[in-house]
Amino acid sequence: MTSLQEAVRSAFGPEGVLAQMDEHYRAREGQMRMADAVAQTIERGGSLVVEAGTGVGKTFAYLVPALLSGERVLLSTATKALQDQLFARDLPQLVGAMALPVRTALLKGRASYLCLHRMELARLDTAAQDRQVQRVLAKVEVWSRATRSGDLAELAGLDERSPIIPLVTSTRENCLGASCPHFRQCHVNLARREALAADVVVINHHLFFADLAVRESGMAELLPTVRVVVFDEAHQINETGVQFLGLQLSTGQWQDFSRDLLAAGLRHARGLADWAQVAGEVERAVGDLRLAVGPAAPGTRLRWTLQVPESLAPDAWNAALRRLSLACVQAMEALDVFSGASPDFARLCERGSELLARLGRFAAPCAPDVVRWVEVAGQVRLVESPLDIAQTMRSRLLAAPADEEGDDEWPTAPPQHARRAWIFTSATLGDDPGLTWFTERCGLQGAEILRVESPFDYAAQSGLYVPLNLPPPADPAHSAAVARLVGAAALRIGGRTLVLTTTLKALRAIGDELQARFGGPQGLEVLVQGDWPKRRLMERLREGASHGGQGCILVASASFWEGFDVPGDALQLVVIDKLPFPPPGDPLVEARTQRIEAEGGSAFRAYALPEAAVALKQGAGRLIRRESDQGILVVGDTRMVTMGYGKRLRRALPPMRVLESPQDFDAALDALTRTSTKDPIWP
Template sequence: MNKTKSVSQAFSSTGPLAKAINGFNPRQAQLDMSLEVEQVIADKETLLVEAGTGTGKTFAYLVPAFLSEQKTIVSTGTKTLQEQLFHKDLPLVKKALGSKLKIALLKGRSNYLCTYRLEENFSSQPHKRRQAGVQLDAAALADLVKVRQWSSHTQSGDLGELTDVAEDSAIFAQVTSTTDNCLGRQCPDYETCYLVKARERAIEADVLVVNHHLFFADLALKDTGFGELIPSAQTIIFDEAHQIPDIATEYFGQSFSSRQLLDLASDCMQQYRTELTDVKQLSKAAEKLQRSAADFRLLFGQNPERGDWRQRLRMTTFKQGFNHVVDDLKFLYEVLKLCVSRTETIDNCFERATQLLNLCDLMQQVDKPGTSLWYETTRRHITLHLTPLSVADKFSEVVSKSDSAWVFTSATLAVDGQFEHFSKQLGLANAKSMLLDSPFDYADQSLLLVPRYLPDAQAHNRAQALVDIAMPLIEASEGRCFMLFTSYRMLNQVAQILTEAIENPLLVQGQMAKRVLLDHFIDQPDSVLLATASFWEGVDVRGNNLTCVIIDKLPFASPDDPLLQAKSADVKSQGKDPFAQIQLPQAVIALKQGVGRLIRDIDDRGVMAICDARLVNRHYGQVFLNSLPDMQRTRELKRAITFLEAINR
């Protein structure tokens, strides 16, 4: 039994947390949240909590979860928070409360080494490796050596342990499985599979840490062949819950990518070279599919983009390109049909070809109501998506049927003090809600600058104007500055000018991995970091390492975004205003995330510059301002410079 019986006792000044954690100070907001979570767990209700930075929300939900002694799933938005929860916060709370509950960490399958694919693609027997035909450049070969050495002694198979291999290394795709190519129980390595072991630990655990993508993959039954995790949980807690509507939408839809086609073709080629050398047609069909899939990607621009697939499908070039892919996939399907039962892998390839043909049919249903049909490209691949415009009905059904307690928390859930935007998207109309302010003294610690005389967002001299504002701020803060952008185009223009204009080390997103970029920023105290969307949230730089954040403009989604266009048309057809219902609330949440990078601790101080006059000269600007922390405000650049200089004295 737990020694500690209640939340109030746990958080008291003489309680177990105070004894276990140096410098622990009970906070009223933290206790209020924890008591509410305790009640919701007991009553199996749903709760929405916006808890400002510094509230201590992690302990506020972990303590009642442990005290309830029920099976709990904690889902996070980022791997970083997932790791922090499992390796730091959970053990601390468990020890402080004297709990005997089992804890486990489960990541998505792409995080675990697949020993079968490692051996198939890079056999220790050279003749077999040559037959497999996997081509690697020098960097990937060096990474392979590291993976091989590590694979001989790892206990968990979690590739996150390989800190000296870049996160985007080409080797990972070759040594991990996907839902497509995993052989499941037919795999010869099934008994020793790291993913299977991790899932077994997850099923046995009392408190399980996952991430949102994994949670919804499981919920949407995308990952067949393994038991479901979700129904067994009595309490489900989402941290960084503001991400849930977008992720839920993604998983309740369907998608189909050129990478799946190329992976299938590659696996078929490998089978031809190693096991089915008598089936010449297999090699021919796989090569044809490889060519048509690559040609299909080349029909789109080189730079990553998103667009309306319905529109493209009406154009002859794209229609023909897609038909070539479908025809070549059908040819491969017919060849595979003749090879069924010869090897486990070929049976798996046949199943994948069948599923991909079904997806091809779906991606041509241009008249399907209540959905958006859109595409997105990366430098190498294209993905087609069929996405529901609303997941409210589906998700609310999941919640109401579950007989579980559901807690959604984040520093950014409310818009202008209201939860309606969030609750409507997920169909959580009956949820309880609470809004907890940050304990930080923003009026003393920070200053919000909205500079005067800025040219319009589209003006040709916009980048130079941003640099003219940034330079005196960078000088006054002695570097230690983030510049956050809403587009790569503006980031690159400003980076080009700043390179010549300042002597501070300039760190630009894309030059190196995010984690490495942040390490450099902290190691070089006078540096300036330029970044886009991925740095707007989940980045925690404390103390004097960061004293100035400059945001180029309000983060409204691009009006060309196909999913936004489809949702807007749907809202308009209901006689409502898409700007007020969708674009404005989304932008407010995104801006709150960006602003949240500045003050991370009770002693932090700094200037937040938002270079967008719409904050003060458009009627909706007030909605943004009402949603931000209560900072001092100014339009005078000089005052911001003075504020920064005072920090550095």
């Protein structure tokens, strides 16, 4: 046994540091297995993929060996909220208990930090803003004089959807860099400097892959000096990676360019050019592009396999692209005259060139190894994406040091002789022993695989119910039937219910039905995603009926399927409206399906079914978060029982007790209302 493994086992032992931190600590066999495997990988290098079920304690299982190794460590999490938790709670707790001389740093993307220059510009432009925006800006200005980090997460009460955020943060496009008058005080640069000087750096997946794509935010300097890289919530890295390793161009980028062009012109060269006309031409060209796309529903993705996206008129589309190009050229000609007068003008010229280059790429035919589409949301977005990150991972990150000679990309090994250690972990990485759902998409077929089961007694703590009297998922009456089932069950247990939907249409239908039923002041409170900020919705569900309030039902989709923790009595019923298969009309899904079929495989078995199994497992994971939790999972899709593939999906779920009939379901609901959460609800 190596010295690091010995140190790790000692830390997890009965007299170890974890026992000293918490008098209720007890050694868990699964946590020890994972920590031991992480220690081995750190010592010898290579890749380790660990699926660690809920309750294993995976955070400490990778943190303890990483800290004890003495190596420089990069920790990447799925979200900024998890990043903050790791940096502010878990790391300080362990570092303090171990008395290690370790410097830690938190590094986020630009949009998380206050930009002093952008705030100054926003202040000058307040006459054009409403009073609410001005009030929030005033709060930001007061906070800006006290903050050291500039991390907007410090600012209590700031809604993540606030329109003030893009006004007071920078982007890669509009950052002035060393030419900025506030360069020395820049919060982004301060965070990067601290990261470069730290022993342990906490980032998020978005920053990692954005940096891998553009090598712009400090990671190009940071990664070569790090020997241990840990991806927590690693199941998200493929979908995060493809967002950044492709190409995007949005109407929002053009509008930002137009707005900044007008502001800079009026500020530095008022009266020397018709800035309103120049900026207005860009805006009008953006409007033409929107008109060419037409009135598509939000969330629509238009396939783009030929020269023009599907269902769009070629003449209108091509004319819109030409007008946008011409408007940008005219803007750059106006800017070029004054480029030496201000850093703002010089940077705007560079932005114009970048926008034109991207527009030219989208005007050319699509490469055979990527997929292209137009996405309609609050803005129109042109997207070109690889199908997965496997090739990038193999060639740019996981390659052996000998393969890197003469490569001008990131070096993939630190100066030390030992290979870098890559640790990938999550509670959900696949539904087969080889975790192929994860490893194939991420180029990790040669990695060591470890699966550690949850220590929870799911059969005693939880039940699975598939109601067979519901209409088929394709039936228009399905959502209303699910809402009736949810309403009746939630009323019996006093709320404590989370409904996870697979589509926004179902989200709205089920939410409306429940809000109509419980609309009175004496009923349950029904919350629907989108009505409030996400953070507030989470806090309200966790609060439950405490302090004499109403019980609560939350109807949500998308991001609420994972990373959402409600332990205890506040959540005891999770309802999934239907099986979460990938949307068949999505261009990325279609391209992945076609690739599998072209290689002679079954797209349903190799892609759709594993995707559904992993998503189902993630959604079910919201229910039982602690050893004392109890609850019921309802899957409102009869295919779970009637179709042969339902067995595979059921195997992907935790080993819950199956509730065979409505009577079993009713009895389980009754047991939830009359028992303490300290005792199992079923013998």
